[in-house]
Amino acid sequence: MEQELDSSLPCWKHLVSAILAMEPSQCLISHAMACGGGSITHHVQQFISDHCLSTPGDFHAPYLKNFLKKLITHLEFNHASVLDQLYELYAHYIASFQYDSLGNRDARICKRISFLSPDGCSELLSCPNSRVLVFPLQCSLNMLEGDTGCSIWPSSLFLSELILSRPELFSNKSCFEIGSGVGLVGLCLAHVKASKVILSDGDLSTLANMKNNLELNHLNVETDMLQRSKDSSMVKCLYLPWESASESQLQDIMPDVILGADVIYDPVCLPHLVRVLAILLNQINLEFYRQCASCKDLSPNIKHENGEHNHRDAVDRSDGRCKAIYNDASTSGSKEAPVAYIAYVIRNIETLNYFLSLVEKANLNIVDVTDSLKPVNLLPYMQSYNQTSVKLLRITCSNIQSD
Numbered sequence: 001m002e003q004e005l006d007s008s009l010p011c012w013k014h015l016v017s018a019i020l021a022m023e024p025s026q027c028l029i030s031h032a033m034a035c036g037g038g039s040i041t042h043h044v045q046q047f048i049s050d051h052c053l054s055t056p057g058d059f060h061a062p063y064l065k066n067f068l069k070k071l072i073t074h075l076e077f078n079h080a081s082v083l084d085q086l087y088e089l090y091a092h093y094i095a096s097f098q099y100d101s102l103g104n105r106d107a108r109i110c111k112r113i114s115f116l117s118p119d120g121c122s123e124l125l126s127c128p129n130s131r132v133l134v135f136p137l138q139c140s141l142n143m144l145e146g147d148t149g150c151s152i153w154p155s156s157l158f159l160s161e162l163i164l165s166r167p168e169l170f171s172n173k174s175c176f177e178i179g180s181g182v183g184l185v186g187l188c189l190a191h192v193k194a195s196k197v198i199l200s201d202g203d204l205s206t207l208a209n210m211k212n213n214l215e216l217n218h219l220n221v222e223t224d225m226l227q228r229s230k231d232s233s234m235v236k237c238l239y240l241p242w243e244s245a246s247e248s249q250l251q252d253i254m255p256d257v258i259l260g261a262d263v264i265y266d267p268v269c270l271p272h273l274v275r276v277l278a279i280l281l282n283q284i285n286l287e288f289y290r291q292c293a294s295c296k297d298l299s300p301n302i303k304h305e306n307g308e309h310n311h312r313d314a315v316d317r318s319d320g321r322c323k324a325i326y327n328d329a330s331t332s333g334s335k336e337a338p339v340a341y342i343a344y345v346i347r348n349i350e351t352l353n354y355f356l357s358l359v360e361k362a363n364l365n366i367v368d369v370t371d372s373l374k375p376v377n378l379l380p381y382m383q384s385y386n387q388t389s390v391k392l393l394r395i396t397c398s399n400i401q402s403d
Contacts, residue, residue: 004131011035013132016380018135019052020112022063023396025070032071041082045083060109061113065093094224102165107207108138111152113184115164115378125306132170133164133191137182137213150209152182154260155343158390162341167192169257173175176200176255176274178240179263183210185216187237189259191279197234198253211237242272250279258340264355265347274358281338281397282328292398340395341369 015031029040036044048071055066068090075082091127117131140150163170163185173196175189181201188198199214201207211221220234240249261274346352359366370392379385 003144009035009378011017015048015117016051017114017132018383019067020114021205021382022109022111023382023384025067027381028067028385029074031381039078040071040080042081042083045086049083049085049089061093061096065090065110069354082310089345096107105179108150109141110136111139111377112136112150113157113160114381115160116380118376118380120395122239124250135187136182136216137184138209138216139182150182150206152184153281154345154385155260155390156184157379157385158182158343158387158392159185159261159341159389160394161258161341162373163188163192164378165375170194172196173256173257174254175257175265176253176280177259177261178273179241179260180210180237181206181214181261183235185259185261185313186210187216187219190219190235193335193369194257196236196255196290198236198238198255200238200240202239205241207237207239241268242276245272245276250276253280256336256338258338260340260342261341262344264352265350267354270351270355270358274355274362274364276361277340278362278364281340282394283376337396340393341373342395343390344393345389346391363398367394368392369394 011031015028015035017026018031032040032044032048035047053068066235068086072086072090077192113135115133115135138150139152143152170189171192171194173194175194175196176198177185177189178200180186180201185200186197188201199210201387214235214237216222222234222236240299258274258277302367334374344352368391370390373392373394375387377387381388
């Protein structure tokens with residue numbers, strides 16, 4: 001007699017989360033086998049029927065049809081008994097969706113990305129009761145047909161895990177993302193209560209899809225950069241092609257933290273990307289610097305947070321933060337220098353080396369912090385995503401000087 005299932009166990013959450021995220025069928029079968037202790041038992045099949053397939057309107061029907069086909073084939077190949085409900089559902093999908101076209105370039109699907117807190121770490125997601133944080137995202141159905149901006153890339157998943165794992169790096173900070181895609185990183189920034197979240201993209205259709213995703217997750221969208229809203233649910237969206245972004249436009253943003261996920265891919269775009277980063281990273285408290293430059297007794301010193309002084313290098317190697325401290329009795333202000341976190345997957349080593357050379361020429365300091373800022377694995381069910389394949393760079397200005 002089969003043991004009664006406990007749907008609160010991690011394996012069951014992994015199975016449901018994988019289906020919601022539309023993971024490949026083989027991933028779902030692997031999770032289903034884990035739930036059954038190595039085989040897909042009747043209890044597991046019933047769970048799939050009741051909790052994963054009973055509301056087809058919530059899922060992309062061709063995806064479920066393909067999963068059912070693979071599931072039934074797996075069961076029959078292993079001489080396992082198949083529930084009648086699974087055969088009936090599969091027949092229903094064949095009859096109802098045989099004319100559904102998977103080749104529609106403009107088609108969109110809704111993936112639900114679930115971040116799961118491991119045992120003892122429920123505070124990471126600020127959801128101690130459920131320990132699950134779910135973001136529905138409208139994505140491209142045909143990423144390989146050119147609609148790449150509306151797809152979920154590995155580095156955006158990595159940055160999202162980082163934000164949720166290390167909220168102290170982003171909470172109460174003004175955060176700006178270049179190439180925001182579907183908006184997942186921005187949703188995580190809003191969740192950890194960044195003081196300002198500004199997302200951008202150079203493709204208008206991607207930007208429109210991003211706005212839809214923000215609204216789908218109950219965030220208010222603002223496109224006017226001049227408006228200063230204190231609404232914590234407000235996220236600003238900006239159309240920003242790197243090649244045409246002006247210095248004044250970038251200086252209006254004034255972020256504390258810049259983020260980029262899988263933006264190092266096209267050698268043609270890299271000079272424009274590095275120019276954008278250089279402008280954003282060198283604008284630390286420009287107005288304050290100008291005021292100080294006109295005062296005889298004010299001389300800026302760079303002070304590490306551990307107390308050490310260095311006039312040229314202001315990077316705290318522990319978390320990437322640096323402060324410009326002005327030693328004047330009448331001045332109590334201090335400003336952390338902006339920092340950029342760029343996550344990437346090495347697809348072409350020559351492209352990466354070209355980017356690194358451009359960063360060096362731009363007089364920016366770059367450090368690989370993949371190991372020191374490794375995020376908690378909050379996507380354990382996602383076999384299509386390998387956290388270890390993503391690298392993380394921290395970029396700061398090499399020198400902080402008065403104007």
